[in-house]
Amino acid sequence: MRVLITGAAGFLGSHLCDRFLADGHRVVGLDNFITGHPDNIAHLIGNDRFEFIRHNISTFTYIAGELDGVLHFASPASPIDYLEVPIPTLKVGALGTHNALGLAKAKGARFFLASTSEVYGDPLVHPQPESYWGNVNPVGPRGVYDEAKRFAEAMTMAYHRYHKLDTRIVRIFNTYGPRMRPHDGRVVSNFIVQALTGQPLTIYGDGSQTRSFCYVSDEIEGIYRLFMHGDAQPTNIGNPEEFTVRQLAELVIELTGCNVPIVQKPLPEDDPKVRRPDITRARTMLGWEPTISLRDGVRATIEYFRSLGPDRLRPRG
Numbered sequence: 060m061r062v063l064i065t066g067a068a069g070f071l072g073s074h075l076c077d078r079f080l081a082d083g084h085r086v087v088g089l090d091n092f093i094t095g096h097p098d099n100i101a102h103l104i105g106n107d108r109f110e111f112i113r114h115n116i117s118t119f120t121y122i123a124g125e126l127d128g129v130l131h132f133a134s135p136a137s138p139i140d141y142l143e144v145p146i147p148t149l150k151v152g153a154l155g156t157h158n159a160l161g162l163a164k165a166k167g168a169r170f171f172l173a174s175t176s177e178v179y180g181d182p183l184v185h186p187q188p189e190s191y192w193g194n195v196n197p198v199g200p201r202g203v204y205d206e207a208k209r210f211a212e213a214m215t216m217a218y219h220r221y222h223k224l225d226t227r228i229v230r231i232f233n234t235y236g237p238r239m240r241p242h243d244g245r246v247v248s249n250f251i252v253q254a255l256t257g258q259p260l261t262i263y264g265d266g267s268q269t270r271s272f273c274y275v276s277d278e279i280e281g282i283y284r285l286f287m288h289g290d291a292q293p294t295n296i297g298n299p300e301e302f303t304v305r306q307l308a309e310l311v312i313e314l315t316g317c318n319v320p321i322v323q324k325p326l327p328e329d330d331p332k333v334r335r336p337d338i339t340r341a342r343t344m345l346g347w348e349p350t351i352s353l354r355d356g357v358r359a360t361i362e363y364f365r366s367l368g369p370d371r372l373r374p375r376g
């Protein structure tokens with residue numbers, strides 16, 4: 060197969076490139092480096108089955124040659140990004156998805172949308188099955204991401220129903236692991252980088268809010284199987300083991316061996332109180348479930364951040 064992956068230099072996009080290349084496929088990677096980083100794909104340069112194009116998918120996109128798949132992973136994806144680049148976030152979910160769908164249609168390719176657990180907003184149903192419609196504030200700070208992804212899902216289903224395009228939608232829950240940006244702003248990277256640089260761990264609110272953290276290799280395996288063997292209905296891919304943010308902070312302190320204090324900061328607006336995927340669909344349709352425990356995944360992520368060296372971990376000026 061020859062597939063296009065947008066957001067190829069991002070955290071998930073770059074791991075997905077690796078997964079397709081490992082199975083012998085050809086990959087065209089696209090990224091404009093708004094939040095992605097060339098380091099994430101540096102190891103692929105020189106691989107004759109990998110091509111890279113620096114381009115913004117929110118603008119008209121032409122790709123020469125045949126494509127069997129278009130996987131749309133380009134998007135800022137951290138709450139701090141939505142505040143810094145709200146309009147590009149809206150555009151890549153809306154215009155970027157439209158362009159990627161149009162490209163898939165022109166090539167007769169399968170389309171795969173990276174959607175998100177954020178479509179459930181601050182959920183009133185727990186855990187979240189795909190049938191839950193969500194509880195999203197359209198005009199809050201997270202609305203730019205949540206609503207763009209909800210639009211992207213609607214657009215994908217319209218292309219599926221109206222143009223008979225072969226499509227997939229994955230709803231990705233909190234994922235962590237190597238190649239996250241040290242200053243990504245999300246909780247796993249924040250806590251590990253804070254611990255390794257001797258700073259207090261910043262818990263937002265009282266730390267009783269929950270998340271379910273999936274290690275990147277598990278997430279990528281689920282995504283790959285969904286692309287290959289799934290159907291058009293949205294599918295949750297995430298780890299159903301749920302932890303409070305405070306439990307995560309304590310685990311990071313234990314595993315880094317860094318004796319740093321925990322401090323409380325204000326809870327960001329519209330921060331979901333709970334989040335946990337119901338993965339019954341992925342289990343039955345794909346025979347997939349996560350295999351890496353939070354303890355093992357956090358340990359591997361600590362090793363990754365240590366390997367970057369102290370300069371990369373220092374707080375941004």
Ligand code: UDP
Pocket residue numbers: 137138233244245246247249250261262263264268270304326327330331
């Ligand atoms: N959080 C925290 N301290 C941090 C960063 C995040 O307590 O330094 C909290 C945040 O308020 C949220 C949870 O951790 O409740 C997960 O936040 P993240 O930004 O990783 O992703 P989200 O699931 O909110 O999109």
